[in-house]
Amino acid sequence: MPRPFPRPPLRSTAAVLTTMSALAATSFIGAPSVAEPFSSSPCALTRTDAHHSEGVDTWNAAYPKPVRELNAVLVFLSFPDAQPLTSPEQLTADHFPVTSAFFERASYGRFTLRPRPLRQWLTMPRPSTAYAIRRDWNAAHRAAYLRDALAVADGRVDFSAYDIVYFVADPDAPGVDSDATKVVNLDVPLRADGTEIRRFVTVFERHPPDRLVLAHETGHVFDLPDLYHRPADDTGDWDTYVGDWDLMGSQFGLAPDLFAWHKWKLGWLEPRQVVCVPGGGPTWLTLEPLGAGPGVAVAGAAGAPVFGLGRGTKLAVVRTGPDSALAFEARGPVGNDEDACRSGVLVYRVSSTAASGRGPVEVIDAHPETEACWDTSVYPPLADAPVGVGESFTVPGDDVRVEVEGRTLAGAWTVKIAPA
Incomplete structure (x- = not known):
C-alpha cells in the first residue's frame, strides 16, 4: 500500500x-518493590513485574x-x-x-x-x-x-x-x-x-x-510501555497492535493521544471519569471525546463547535480476568487527535502481565473487513477500528457487546455496553 x-x-x-x-x-x-497506592477501582489491574506493566492499582515510585x-x-x-x-x-x-x-x-x-x-x-x-x-x-x-x-x-x-x-x-x-x-x-x-x-x-x-x-x-x-510489535527479523509491519491510536505505538500516528488507560495510569483522570462496568446486565453511559478538555472545542451533534466538555466520563472498563480488561473510549479529531481518520468508540484489550513491546494493549477492529486512510495511516486496517454512531459490535472471545446509540448536543457519545 x-x-x-x-x-x-x-x-x-x-x-x-x-x-x-x-x-x-x-x-x-x-516494579512491585517501590509501589505507591493509586487506584482502588475494582477494574484497576494489579501492577506486575512486567517491564512497564499496565497495572494501575499502584504507581512505581522509581519513575x-x-x-x-x-x-x-x-x-x-x-x-x-x-x-x-x-x-x-x-x-x-x-x-x-x-x-x-x-x-x-x-x-x-x-x-x-x-x-x-x-x-x-x-x-x-x-x-x-x-x-x-x-x-x-x-x-x-x-x-x-x-x-x-x-x-x-x-x-x-x-x-x-x-x-x-x-x-x-x-x-x-x-x-x-x-x-x-x-x-x-x-x-x-x-x-x-x-x-x-x-x-x-x-x-x-x-x-x-x-x-x-x-x-x-x-x-x-513515566513508565509507559512500547505498544508496537517488533518483528523478529525487523521486517513486516510494526504497527499491528494499536495502529495510529497511541503515541507509544507510533509517533507518526494520525491519532497519537495517549489511551485513556494511560491517562488513568498517569493520574490525569479523576476517579469519577473512569466507569467500571458491572457484569450481568446492560450499562448505559456517556463518553466524552478523549481529547476534550478545558477550552477545547468539540463538534456537537449538529457539527458546530461546542465548548464545555472535559470533566465527564473518559473511560469505561470491563474486567475480563485477573490481569486483563476491555477498555472503551471515544476518539475523534479533537486535541492531539486532530488528524484522526475515523471517529467513534475505540475498544482495546489491556494486559498487566504483558511486557513493553509484547502487546500490553491491543486495539480491537470493529470493521475487520475494511481499512481506511491508506495514504496517511501507519496501519490502515486499524484506522477505522472505532464503533461509529448507529453501529454495534461484539468483542470476539469476550462476549461483550457495545452499541453506539448517538451523540449529545455537546458532542459526547451515548453508549450501551452489555453481555453479548
Whole structure:
C-alpha cells in the first residue's frame, strides 16, 4: 500500500532495549518493590513485574509522576571529530514547545514539562565513532557514553535540580545513529550533585527530527510501555497492535493521544471519569471525546463547535480476568487527535502481565473487513477500528457487546455496553 513517506522502523523501536541496563545487560528496576497506592477501582489491574506493566492499582515510585511541573535539562554533546552544524537553540526548537504542548493537551493541563536547555555545546572526550552508537547498542559502549557525558556535564549542570535528563548529541557527527534514540534505565543509578539518576534519554535525532519522537521517549520516563510489535527479523509491519491510536505505538500516528488507560495510569483522570462496568446486565453511559478538555472545542451533534466538555466520563472498563480488561473510549479529531481518520468508540484489550513491546494493549477492529486512510495511516486496517454512531459490535472471545446509540448536543457519545 502506498505510504505518505518512507517509514523506517519506528525511531523509538530502539526503546525496546530499555530492558537493558546501561551497566548490566537485562536488568531493571523491580516494579512491585517501590509501589505507591493509586487506584482502588475494582477494574484497576494489579501492577506486575512486567517491564512497564499496565497495572494501575499502584504507581512505581522509581519513575517521576507527571502530575505537576517537571524540569528537564537538555545537555548538548559535541565530539572532537565534528564541528556542529546546528546550534543548541535550533535543536531545542526541534522538540519544544511541541513536546510540552502534547503533554499539556494530553493531561488536560495537569502536567507541565518545562525544558531547561544549556546554551552551549559540551565536548565529549572521545570521537563520536569511539562509542559505536547504534540501535542495538553494546552495553559497554553505552555505559562509556553515559559516564563520559555525565562527567562532561557535571561541572555545568546541577543535576539535583532536574527531574529528567536529555543528552542530545550533535546530529551531524559521523558516529551518531538516529536509530539509537531511546531511554536508558539503570539498574544501579549513577550519582551526581548528591542525587541518584535512574534513567537518561539519549537523543541522536536528525535535524529536523521525526515527529513527536521526544514525546514518545518521554512517555517511557513515566513508565509507559512500547505498544508496537517488533518483528523478529525487523521486517513486516510494526504497527499491528494499536495502529495510529497511541503515541507509544507510533509517533507518526494520525491519532497519537495517549489511551485513556494511560491517562488513568498517569493520574490525569479523576476517579469519577473512569466507569467500571458491572457484569450481568446492560450499562448505559456517556463518553466524552478523549481529547476534550478545558477550552477545547468539540463538534456537537449538529457539527458546530461546542465548548464545555472535559470533566465527564473518559473511560469505561470491563474486567475480563485477573490481569486483563476491555477498555472503551471515544476518539475523534479533537486535541492531539486532530488528524484522526475515523471517529467513534475505540475498544482495546489491556494486559498487566504483558511486557513493553509484547502487546500490553491491543486495539480491537470493529470493521475487520475494511481499512481506511491508506495514504496517511501507519496501519490502515486499524484506522477505522472505532464503533461509529448507529453501529454495534461484539468483542470476539469476550462476549461483550457495545452499541453506539448517538451523540449529545455537546458532542459526547451515548453508549450501551452489555453481555453479548
